[in-house]
Every structure is written in structure tokens, then in C-alpha cells.
Amino acid sequence: MLVPKLQKSWDSSLRKFKRIQRLKKTLLQVGSLVVALVSFSCAGMQIPDSESQGARLYSKKCSMCHGLPHPSRHSRIEWDHYLELMKGNMDKKGVPYNAQEMKTIRTYLHRFAKGATS
Numbered sequence: 742m743l744v745p746k747l748q749k750s751w752d753s754s755l756r757k758f759k760r761i762q763r764l765k766k767t768l769l770q771v772g773s774l775v776v777a778l779v780s781f782s783c784a785g786m787q788i789p790d791s792e793s794q795g796a797r798l799y800s801k802k803c804s805m806c807h808g809l810p811h812p813s814r815h816s817r818i819e820w821d822h823y824l825e826l827m828k829g830n831m832d833k834k835g836v837p838y839n840a841q842e843m844k845t846i847r848t849y850l851h852r853f854a855k856g857a858t859s
């Protein structure tokens with residue numbers, strides 16, 4: 742009477758063990774997929790027309806204090822607002838930033854802004 746019962750519990754432990762093994766494997770696969778995706782999206786974090794003068798100036802001036810937001814993150818109106826705000830931030834920190842540079846960056850951001858059509 743006892744033996745079949747033991748056999749049964751052994752069977753179910755074995756099944757559980759196998760299930761956990763399978764789960765581990767799946768988790769590992771999902772994990773590496775996530776890692777691959779994250780590194781891919783970081784590598785893909787290129788700004789548009791990255792060789793242009795505007796893009797170069799943008800990444801030079803605007804990545805000093807924080808990560809570089811993608812131009813499509815904000816609309817033209819929002820960029821104008823942020824550019825004014827950042828001018829203040831930069832002045833406070835003594836980061837050299839003149840009107841011509843601001844214009845170049847503004848033109849660049851407007852070109853690829855959210856909802857920009859041309």
C-alpha cells in the first residue's frame with residue numbers, strides 16, 4: 742500500500758523538478774533575449790542625420806548634463822520651450838552657448854521633431 746504511494750509522490754516530485762528545469766531554461770532564454778534587445782536598442786540610439794552640423798552640435802552641447810533625448814521625443818513647440826529652459830540651465834552652469842548655436846540646434850531639432858512633416 743505504501744509503495745505505490747511513494748512511487749506516486751516520487752513521480753510528482755520528478756515532474757515538478759522537470760518543470761522547474763524547463764522554467765529555468767525558458768527564463769534563461771527570455772533573459773538573454775531581453776539583454777540582446779536592450780543592447781540592440783542602445784546601439785540603435787542614433788540620432789537622425791548624425792553626421793550633420795546640427796546633429797553634431799546638438800550632441801556636443803546637449804549631452805553634458807544628461808542623456809541626449811531623441812529629437813522625435815518632443816514637438817517643435819515643446820523643443821522651443823526646452824531650448825529656452827536649457828539656455829537658462831547652461832548660463833547658470835557657465836556652459837558657453839551662443840544664439841547662433843541655439844539656432845543651429847533648434848533648426849536640427851525642428852527637422853526631426855515629433856509630428857514634423859517637412
Ligand code: HEC
Nearest residue numbers: 802803804805806807810823824826827830831834836846
Ligand atoms: C548645464 C546642464 C545642462 C545642459 C548643458 C543641458 N541641459 Fe537639458 N536639462 C538639464 C537639467 C538640470 C534638466 C532637468 C529639468 C530642469 O530642471 O531644467 C534638463 C532637462 C531637459 C529636458 C526635459 C527632460 C527630458 O528628458 O525630456 C530636455 C528635453 C532637455 N533638458 C533638453 C536639452 C537640450 C536640447 C540641451 C542642449 C541645448 C540641453 N538640454 C542641455 C540640464 C542641462
